[in-house]
Amino acid sequence: MISVAVLGAAGRMGTHVVNAVSGAEGLEVVAALDHGDDIAEAARAGATVAVDFTVPDVTEANVHALIDAGIHAVVGTTGWTQEALLRVDEHLRERPELGVLIAPNFALGAVLSMRFAAAAARYFESVEVIELHHPDKVDAPSGTALHTARAIAAARAEAGVAPSPDATTHDPDGARGAVIDGVHVHAVRLRGLVAHEEILLGNPGEQLSIRTDSFDRISFMPGVLLGVREVARHPGLTVGLDGYMSL
Incomplete structure (x- = not known):
């Protein structure tokens, strides 16, 4: 016991x-x-x-x-x-x-999504992370998003992948989100959500989306x-x- x-x-x-x-x-x-x-x-x-x-x-x-x-x-x-x-x-x-x-996240789907994203990130030119939570959450970006971005960045660095292309030169209001180890992370706070994350990966002519949703604690x-x-x-x-x- x-x-x-x-x-x-x-x-x-x-x-x-x-x-x-x-x-x-x-x-x-x-x-x-x-x-x-x-x-x-x-x-x-x-x-x-x-x-x-x-x-x-x-x-x-x-x-x-x-x-x-x-x-x-x-x-x-x-x-x-x-x-x-x-x-x-x-x-x-x-x-x-x-x-x-x-543990940034205890949902098994979220744990697997983070691992899938790290494995896929070296094969795609672009990658961004969107995390979505209830508005009572006090920290942003979420621990899950930070962990995801750092794992993605480490995998890309190990593979020698160049930074995601981005021609933005003017963003006074931070519309491009936080940058965690070179990975853009966007935080949404919305009533009705619990805990959600989507990782978007892009190459010319294709996109891979990895999403995990926790609808209940x-x-x-x-x-x-x-x-x-x-x-x-x-x-x-x-x-x-x-x-x-x-x-």
Whole structure:
């Protein structure tokens, strides 16, 4: 039996996580913590794994506290910078037996889409990323879009692909979107959406579109449960659920 603490348990994602873990074989929720609760309560409750779906302002501090407490961490909160990831990686060197998974997206379709996009990107002249979310999301671009763009850029750099052609010289209002490692990323915030991403790849005379849609937050739960079950088997920092999948 894996004892699990849920951080951000009263939030939209946290509520789903509590229900999913409670209903899963071999897992049990021993602590459901939210804003103002002491993370030390997770250790006192006997948690061996904690799931963090809080907010970007506190998630890094939560992970460091969990490492200090000797608890594996599965993190779905986005907004991570490369510097913050490096700090977690360095901290884990003090506790080499612990695993931390930081996943930009737990939907299996999104994980596969990111991998498909990275594999395809070296074969296309142009590539852009569009991410679409509900208007209550606090960070933009999304963690999924950042992860997607960086993986695409790395694959193209490895293959020696030139930057996507773009004759734009005048864009005072930022209509061309953010540029992440040379890849344009566009963020849409619209009531009625949950979490969606489309990767557009183009060559002369053809276009490839890779799209993933999460219509309900329950779509993230299989990935969360996979992370909870696997994190102890993967010491150190892993960024992306694909690190736990046989891809």
